[in-house]
Amino acid sequence: MPVLHSYVSGQWTAPADGRPVLDAVTGGEVTRISSAGIDMGAALDYGRRVGGPALRALTFHDRAALAKAAGVMLREHREELYALSARTGATLGDSKFDIDGGIGVLLSYASKAKRELPNDTVCPEGAVEPLGRGGQFAGQHILTPRHGVAVQINAFNFPVWGPLEKLAPALIAGVPTLIKPASQTAYLTARLAELIIGSGILPDGVLQLVCGSAGDLLDHLGEQDLLSFTGSASTAQRLRAHPNVAARSVRFNAEADSLNCSILGPDATPGTPEFELYVRQLVTEMTVKAGQKCTAIRRAFVPAPQLDAVIGAVRARLEKIVIGNPADETVRMGALASLDQREEVRRSLKSLESAGQLVFGDPEHVQVTGADAHQGAFISPLLVRCDDATRAEPHEVEAFGPVSTVMGYTSTDEVIDLAARGRGSLAGSVVTGDASFARDVVLGLAPWHGRVLVLDQDDAKESTGHGSPLPMLVHGGPGRAGGGEEMGGVRGVLHHMQRTAVQASPRMLGAVTGRWVKGAPRNAEGAHPFTRSLAELRIGDTVTGGPRAVTLEDVEHFAEFTGDTFYAHMDEQAAAANPFFDGRVAHGYLVLSFAAGLFVHPDPGPVLANYGLDNLRFLTPVYPGDELTVTLTCKQISPRDGDYGEVRWDAEVTKQDGSVAVTYDVLTMVAKEWGR
Numbered sequence: 001m002p003v004l005h006s007y008v009s010g011q012w013t014a015p016a017d018g019r020p021v022l023d024a025v026t027g028g029e030v031t032r033i034s035s036a037g038i039d040m041g042a043a044l045d046y047g048r049r050v051g052g053p054a055l056r057a058l059t060f061h062d063r064a065a066l067a068k069a070a071g072v073m074l075r076e077h078r079e080e081l082y083a084l085s086a087r088t089g090a091t092l093g094d095s096k097f098d099i100d101g102g103i104g105v106l107l108s109y110a111s112k113a114k115r116e117l118p119n120d121t122v123c124p125e126g127a128v129e130p131l132g133r134g135g136q137f138a139g140q141h142i143l144t145p146r147h148g149v150a151v152q153i154n155a156f157n158f159p160v161w162g163p164l165e166k167l168a169p170a171l172i173a174g175v176p177t178l179i180k181p182a183s184q185t186a187y188l189t190a191r192l193a194e195l196i197i198g199s200g201i202l203p204d205g206v207l208q209l210v211c212g213s214a215g216d217l218l219d220h221l222g223e224q225d226l227l228s229f230t231g232s233a234s235t236a237q238r239l240r241a242h243p244n245v246a247a248r249s250v251r252f253n254a255e256a257d258s259l260n261c262s263i264l265g266p267d268a269t270p271g272t273p274e275f276e277l278y279v280r281q282l283v284t285e286m287t288v289k290a291g292q293k294c295t296a297i298r299r300a301f302v303p304a305p306q307l308d309a310v311i312g313a314v315r316a317r318l319e320k321i322v323i324g325n326p327a328d329e330t331v332r333m334g335a336l337a338s339l340d341q342r343e344e345v346r347r348s349l350k351s352l353e354s355a356g357q358l359v360f361g362d363p364e365h366v367q368v369t370g371a372d373a374h375q376g377a378f379i380s381p382l383l384v385r386c387d388d389a390t391r392a393e394p395h396e397v398e399a400f401g402p403v404s405t406v407m408g409y410t411s412t413d414e415v416i417d418l419a420a421r422g423r424g425s426l427a428g429s430v431v432t433g434d435a436s437f438a439r440d441v442v443l444g445l446a447p448w449h450g451r452v453l454v455l456d457q458d459d460a461k462e463s464t465g466h467g468s469p470l471p472m473l474v475h476g477g478p479g480r481a482g483g484g485e486e487m488g489g490v491r492g493v494l495h496h497m498q499r500t501a502v503q504a505s506p507r508m509l510g511a512v513t514g515r516w517v518k519g520a521p522r523n524a525e526g527a528h529p530f531t532r533s534l535a536e537l538r539i540g541d542t543v544t545g546g547p548r549a550v551t552l553e554d555v556e557h558f559a560e561f562t563g564d565t566f567y568a569h570m571d572e573q574a575a576a577a578n579p580f581f582d583g584r585v586a587h588g589y590l591v592l593s594f595a596a597g598l599f600v601h602p603d604p605g606p607v608l609a610n611y612g613l614d615n616l617r618f619l620t621p622v623y624p625g626d627e628l629t630v631t632l633t634c635k636q637i638s639p640r641d642g643d644y645g646e647v648r649w650d651a652e653v654t655k656q657d658g659s660v661a662v663t664y665d666v667l668t669m670v671a672k673e674w675g676r
Contacts, residue, residue, distance in 0.1 A: 003032045004190050004211040007197055008043035008178075010050070010204055018212065021183060024089030024335040025325050027375035031187045035212030041220040043178060043208055047149035048224070051176030051205025056145050059120055061640075063172050064113035069201045071106035077195055078103075081160065081188065086326040088159065088185045089335030089377060094289045094326075101468075102164035105487070108471040109168035116490050119638045119645075121145075121174070123497070124513045131503060135519040140509050143497040145174030146251075148224030150496060153214060153239070155230045156182035156337045157292040159189045165471065166228050169492035171206070175226065178208040182231070184337045186211045218242045226251045226496060230294070233257055233480050253495065254482030255475060257398050259422035261299040262466060263415055263441055265432025270309045273457035278302075278431040279313040281455065282404060285467050286381050287321055287333040291402035292341070295427040295467035298398055301389075301415050304408035311385060311406055315360050318381045324369030325376075331369055336377040336401055348399035349382060355393035356386030356405060395421035412437065416444030424479020429453040429466040450477030450485065516540050516635045516650060529634055530601035533674040534645045539634055545598030546629030547656065550586050550622055558590045586622040591662055595630040595653045606674035608644060616664040620655065627656040635665065644669050 004021075005012045018034030055063065074081075078099055085095035117123060122142050129139040150170040154162040163179045170177050181189035193209040196202060210217070218239070221227060227250050229239050236254035239245065245252060262282060268274035285297040302310045324331045336342045346363045361380035368378050381402040386394050389407040395418075409415040419428060428449045430441045438454050445452050451473060453466050469475040474488035486492060502512055506519035516522075522542040529541040559565050567574040568585050575584045592613075601607070622628065630653045639645040647670045653662040 003034070004186055006035060006038055006211045007193060007207075007209040008038055009046040009208075013038065015212070019183075021187060022338065023087045024337050025087065025371050025376045027339070027372075030087055033183050033186055033212045035210050035215055038210060038212075038215065040210070040215055040217040043210070044149050044151075044217075044220050044222075044225065047176040047178060047205050047208060048147065049205070051149070051203065051207075052145070052147055052174075054203035055171070055174040055176060055206055056121065058174070060113050060117035060123070060172060061119040063174060064110040064117075066201055067106045067113070067168055067171050068110035070196055070199070071103050071110065073199050073201060074103050074106070074192070074195060081191065084188050084191055085160070086334075088188060088337055089290060089326070091326040091331055091334045093332075094334060097161075097288065098158050099160045102158075102161035105161065105165045105471040106168050109172050109493075112472065112489050113172045113493070114640075117172070117493070118514070118636070119640070120514050122513060123494075124515060125494075125499065128506075128509065128517055136505050137503070138506055138509055138517065138519065139501055139503045140513060140517070141499055141501050142513060143494055143499055146224045146226065146496060146498050148175065148222060148226060150175045150177045150226045150228065151180065151217065151221065152177060152228045153180045153231070154182055154189070155294070156184040156341075157289060157294070159185040160192050162230055163189055163192065165469070165475070165487055167207070168471070169487065170226075170496050171202075173493045173496035175496045176206045176208070178210065180210045180214050180217065183212065184341070219244050221245060221248060221250045223248050223250070226253070228253045228484075228486070229482075230255045231257070233482065236482050251495075253476070253484035253486060255294065255426065255484055255486055256480065256482035257294050257400060258425040258427075258477055258481040259298045259395060259398055260295055260425045260427045260466075261301055261419045261422065262297045262429040262431065263419065264300075264302040264306065264310065265430065265434050265437050266303045267434045267437065268432055269306065270313070272433070273460070274431050274433050274455070275306075275309075275313075277455055277457070277460050279310065279317060281429070281431065281466055282314055283317040283321075284465065286318070286383075286402045286404050288467070290333055290336050290379070291381070292337060292400060293467050295469065297404055297429070297466060299394055299418075299422065300404050300406045301409050301418055302406060304410050307385070307406065307408045311359055311383065314383060314406070318360050318383065321381060322369055323366055323378060323380065325371040328370035333381070333402065335371075336379060339377050341401070342377045342379050345379060345399045345401035345403065348397050349384075349403060351393050351397040352384045352386075352399060352403070352405055355388070355391035356384045359383050359385045359406075389418055395423075412440050412444075416441060419445055420448045422448070422480065424477050424481045424483070425449050426475070426477040426481045427451045427453070427466060429455055431455045433457065448478060450474060450481060510539065514539070514636070516633055518650065522633055528601045529632070530607045531603075531605050533606040534637065534639060534647070534670045534672040537634055537637060537647065537670065539637065541634040542631060543599055544629065544631050545595075547627035548594055548598060549627045550590070550594070550624055552584070552624040554590065555584065555586050555624060558587050562587075562589075564589075581621050583623060586624065586626075588618045588662070591618075591622050591628065591653060592664075594628055595651065595662065598628070598630045599632040599651070606671040608669045608671055610666065610668050612667045614648075614665040614667065616662070618662055620659045620661045622655065622661050628661065629654050632666065639672065643673070644671050646670075
């Protein structure tokens with residue numbers, strides 16, 4: 001890699017020269033990096049003109065298929081990426097955390113999009129809101145892709161997971177991405193981008209890469225663009241205040257460094273499973289990625305009487321950690337990303353030592369296996385004890401490496417207050433078997449934390465750990481942590497979309513959203529809708545069944561048959577005394593069963609299965625003697641992979657006086673084609 005290439009405006013480009021990027025383990029030159037000569041404005045324009053329209057023409061499910069294909073492809077190249085990752089100082093375990101984790105995010109988003117988003121280009125959000133008394137004026141929120149580029153500026157510590165956890169929701173949303181990786185590890189991100197772009201899976205313009213300085217990139221952002229940043233809190237502040245970002249109201253998301261904490265419960269004394277879990281977790285968070293994680297535990301709060309015991313147990317584990325070249329199978333902690341990063345950790349440690357005492361490790365000397373400790377960016381794990389937890393330094397200074405500070409507390413209120421002194425964190429954890437203590441601490445931490453893990457012996461075997469962000473949960477935090485949120489499942493997708501309130505008649509709302517809306521016209525009844533394949537079925541197709549009378553004998557037979565002898569169905573006096581009823585009422589599920597009998601078509605046909613009901617509400621009691629009519633209307637059609645799709649039907653059961661007894665959605669699987 002003599003010099004890193006960037007990929008902008010549909011082509012790879014290389015600068016004439018650049019500044020060296022060094023191997024974190026050997027100190028040798030890996031490549032050179034520079035963004036000189038790149039027209040940032042043209043790159044953004046290319047994404048908007050070429051990548052955006054190509055993505056927006058696809059449905060959510062189509063985009064999910066692209067994400068899945070990219071994830072599957074990258075799995076085939078993991079060994080190559082692991083080898084390159086080792087040059088960043090990462091052990092094989094670190095590399096899997098980064099690379100497999102990033103691929104997992106792509107695949108997770110692909111799966112969630114198929115399950116939770118429509119097979120359409122527009123996403124209705126929430127219920128239709130009635131706006132007029134006559135039922136012909138209503139409102140509906142919709143979400144559509146923004147017509148810009150999702151620009152991501154990433155940190156050095158996760159060169160694969162970082163780009164992919166931002167790419168996945170943007171891709172599903174229909175917004176192209178431009179990646180600007182941190183220079184120290186950009187060669188790994190560049191190879192990742194090269195694999196994706198070279199595969200041809202994504203349409204032109206959907207993914208671009210700028211290696212080197214961001215230059216004047218932010219000056220070219222527009223109102224439809226998005227900016228996402230991972231890195232230091234101070235840099236996040238500068239980006240947020242950039243004149244063009246502020247003037248154009250560019251949607252900005254920051255995931256910044258934070259002084260994350262872990263709290264040991266008073267019940268977790270030496271010898272308990274929770275005590276051992278706490279110690280093991282703290283050591284893991286100090287040594288995975290050599291502590292270079294924005295979610296790592298920086299502040300360890302323990303009950304004051306357990307301070308010595310915790311420190312002793314942590315020291316005993318840290319003494320067994322082998323540090324050195326990741327190529328050596330015995331090594332459990334690799335190097336920091338660069339020599340500059342090591343010097344930054346040493347400077348930060350001096351501030352922490354002014355408030356406490358170093359009880360494990362030496363920042364200047366470390367025993368290294370399989371490498372030169374002076375040439376590589378190696379440093380020892382460093383544990384600081386602070387007996388005065390009110391000192392400012394542990395709550396203000398982050399040493400971004402294998403460094404944690406242990407402090408004692410004496411009460412629940414005190415430890416909640418101490419945690420809040422970090423002024424906002426990405427992740428916190430509480431390790432306890434006491435449910436009452438856990439509740440108090442979680443509710444106390446929640447306003448200041450984006451994520452809180454409660455770890456005990458019950459969830460320990462399945463827990464992914466304090467520092468493991470998951471694609472289905474939000475990753476971010478308030479205050480110092482950046483005030484933003486990433487991932488969070490569909491929440492992350494919606495971040496890249498514009499929410500618009502549409503006010504219209506039900507007919508027009510249906511035309512916009514692709515769903516039948518109550519109050520809109522229904523198609524004239526002809527052949528039973530259950531005889532129509534997915535290709536033949538249309539939104540608004542309807543069948544009406546009934547009336548059918550409900551008798552007292554029906555109610556009593558249903559009670560005997562099912563065993564549901566609730567008094568409101570069987571006891572006239574007791575039912576009449578109930579404030580909701582005038583006497584004995586029919587079972588709600590009896591009404592549903594009768595409704596199904598009124599709308600089903602008995603012959604074999606394209607409807608393959610009923611797989612559930614949504615939004616079921618019993619609105620008006622049904623009494624013996626009432627007559628029921630059901631109207632079933634095709635509400636939404638969602639083709640799936642394979643030979644079938646999902647059809648959502650609006651079901652409304654009314655009584656002889658026109659009052660609505662039951663409303664619900666029926667979900668069926670319907671064949672795309674059906675031979676007659």
